[in-house]
Amino acid sequence: MSEVLMNDNRLAVLDHSRLRAKAGKPGTDRGRISVRDVDIVFDTPTGSHIAVQNANLTVRPGEFVCLLGPSGCGKSTLMNSIAGFVPPTRGDVTVDGEAVTEPGPDRGMVFQQHSLFPWKTVKENVAFGPLMAGVGQNEANSVARTFLSLVGLAAFENAYPNTLSGGMQQRVGIARALANYPSVLLMDEPFGALDAQTRIMMQENLLEIWREFHNTVVFVTHDIDEAVFLSDRIVVMSASPGRIIADIKVDLPRPREQSLLTSPDFMALKRQCLDLIRKETLNAFQQQNKVG
């Protein structure tokens, strides 16, 4: 993948000053996320369900944070409130001091799967964001090509998404989210549906891309290895109600490569997360049993 990040591509990335100006300079001063005293409650036919309870979280600009927890712990819900899809019932969510009220191109989203527009070619998918931002068709296309080169899919610009493998589709998804030069990248289990080999490759790709842009990343996952491998910080959540129970600093050196996965430091962090998750999962089981 390193061959992909060639010098001319880098130059091309830096060329799109108009879009960049809109987004500010990612990785320097923009992309500070602040979640304060947030509860998110859903009304269901059987009563109200507390998805997130009293969440407090600050993410510094350029930080890579993983939200880790068992399924159903509200980590996606919390991310969706940062994205602007789910309003918090109580408390507030701000990005760079501004309250989040709706989704916006400053917060790029990458979804688990099937989120590309199947009727648009790969290039049209990536060009969509810039077009919506009001740049001309030509400039949008050139932005799209730049980002497709960045994820190594320049050759597939005229293909339709359903002709690509799952891993390639997710790379297009990442290129599409980045094409708006967002200050924050929100990723909701983006590699969850991929096979193990592809997943590891994608994680390495993502870190290389992130090194280029250094924007803030919030990454939702239930995979401990993934969380430790990728992030600067792991925010561990517990299930029902979803609460933040730990905030673990990941002090592993960067750039990170696959060999890290077997190092003692990695193992120690993994064990720490594993113990927390295990305790929480057991708790959740017991609660479910009580309810059932």
Add this chain to the structure above:
Amino acid sequence: MDNHSNAALLTAPMEETDGSPGVEQIIRKEATMASPMAEKTSDNARLPARIWMKTIGVRYLVRIMALIVAVVLWEFASRNGFHFYINFDNIPAPSVVGTALVAELSGQEFYLHILHSLERVAIAYVLAVVVGVILGVAMGRSRWAEDIILPYIELLRPIPAVAWIPLAILMLPTEQSSIIFITFLGALFPVILNTVHGVEQTSSVLVRAARSLGASRTAILWHVVLPGAMPSIVAGLAIGMGVAWFSLLAGEIISGQYGIGYYTWNSYTLIQYPQIIIGMLTIGGLGTLCTLLVRKGCNPLLKWQAKGGRS
């Protein structure tokens, strides 16, 4: 359902890479490693003519044979006055119908009937598509619109075209407009219902993706909702075209002069049996042809579905 046309569309080869060998290698590797689909696509693209004949050609041959068998049986039944519950005594044989058809085709009158019908169908159909898609999208997007419009559709849809004739005559100024109205109603309901169905199936992930990319409500309608509903809308357009011809026949009962429906009814009144059959087959043929044109015409809107070769 349309396998042969899909196979024909699978010809677009993957575009070549942009020069950097590193990229190319990686892509090739992943394409073969993670996606057997890419391989399959290029195989299908080079489907040789010989194999086409063996697989798809044979199927068409069978279809044509099936029709020929029916015509031969009909000829036999008519010539021998087959009468066992079903009576072929007064049914002209295909050869007789053929002779009459040749006579009609060499005159001018027959083409005028067809032209008048085509004109009516064209006007009624275009109106039905415009009104149907707009109402369908409104109903699919807004609960209010659905609650207001749906009762009318539920109530009016089961009413057959023939039943509308008296009201159409009373309500509309000219004979032409009455016929067009009846044809329009026939085409309208399938278009509306399929559009609603398509719009309601809009993927919520895609809407969220579009919103996070900065799309406005209008942009979401154009770039997400309508393209997503398109397969269903196209199905509705094709069904609508069929029903339009079907209703036209009923409408043209009130026509005083021209139209293929009028021609058929008039032949019945005048006891011209071969002409009745010519009229029926013409309506069937034109209906099929127009439906096919609608499907083919809409294919470019759906090319993203065919390209993958997934079925």
